[in-house]
Amino acid sequence: MTDGRVNGLRGAVAMVTGTGSGIGEETSYALAAAGARLVVTELPDRLDRAEATAAAIRERHAGEAVAIPLDVTDLDSVAACVEAASAAFGGRIDVLVNNAGLNVPQMAFDVTEEAWDRVLDVNLKGLFFMAQAIGRRMRDQRPAGGSIVNIASQMGIVGYTKRAAYCSSKAGAVNLSRVLAFEWAEHNIRVNAVCPTFVETPLTRPMFEDPEFKADVLRRIPLGRLATPADVADAVVYLAGPGAAMVTGHALLVDGGWTAV
Ligand SMILES: NC(=O)c1ccc[n+]([C@@H]2O[C@H](COP(=O)([O-])OP(=O)(O)OC[C@H]3O[C@@H](n4cnc5c(N)ncnc54)[C@H](O)[C@@H]3O)[C@@H](O)[C@H]2O)c1
DSSP states (O other): OOGGGTTTTTTOEEEESSOSSHHHHHHHHHHHHTTOEEEEEEOGGGHHHHHHHHHHHHHHSOOOEEEEEOOTTOHHHHHHHHHHHHHHTTTOOOEEEEOOOOOOOBOGGGOOHHHHHHHHIIIIIIHHHHHHHHHHHHHHSSSOOEEEEEEOOGGGTSOOTTBHHHHHHHHHHHHHHHHHHHHHGGGTEEEEEEEEOOBOSTTTTTGGGSHHHHHHHHHTOTTOSOBOHHHHHHHHHHHHSGGGTTOOSOEEEESTTGGGO
């Protein structure tokens, strides 16, 4: 992160989904370091993980953070979470990071309806209804506006094996970001997507136990390494903050060059 942008989100209220581990946890720390007050959310049965993230923000960044339960596939849970988040810091929500996501790796011939629905429900439907609920708040608050950053994936741009449902969901997230950017620009709401390559997190760690898979992934990344959660978090902070005031409807690849060759 460049010095000029540190604290660029001073006082802003930022909400992040899926903050108990991986990219969501790291992104919460990065937003706090940039000055934001954090609403960190997590599945109800993993709320202790978000509470640990909130405690780390308070201790390490001398920041403000509250943890709220959220299942993005449950519209009642979305509504309750948005209410609680609005109440937490006086009503405003300036930033939403739609990070919650999962993958069920299966060859296309073997994809089950249950797995397809699960992946699409969290990665695309959940992402949309979170954006809709927070977008309405951003539209109605005064001054109106905000920034929504959707964590998509390079798999929203390219295909890869065992990812029929996942790639479909992430391609949907990329193009949905463009639609929302178009519709909501008049309310001063920017909507962008971040498209990371593989990052070692609890989501992918079991996959990287297969050395052939890891070698195939690294061979495709010209920069020669996996992305880190911090690489992704820096891109989110940029898109969320004032440095990206003229950027909307963009899909920012953080892929070490995977899609360039
Ligand atoms: N790890 C990678 O290689 C990689 C690459 C590109 C994009 N991504 C995307 O980044 C995001 C974060 O992934 P990660 O790698 O940090 O994985 P992760 O498993 O560490 O984090 C995902 C988080 O989402 C939460 N979550 C799952 N279902 C939810 C639901 N229904 N409601 C609310 N929260 C829910 C989980 O509890 C978890 O905290 C995902 O959208 C993922 O698709 C990951």
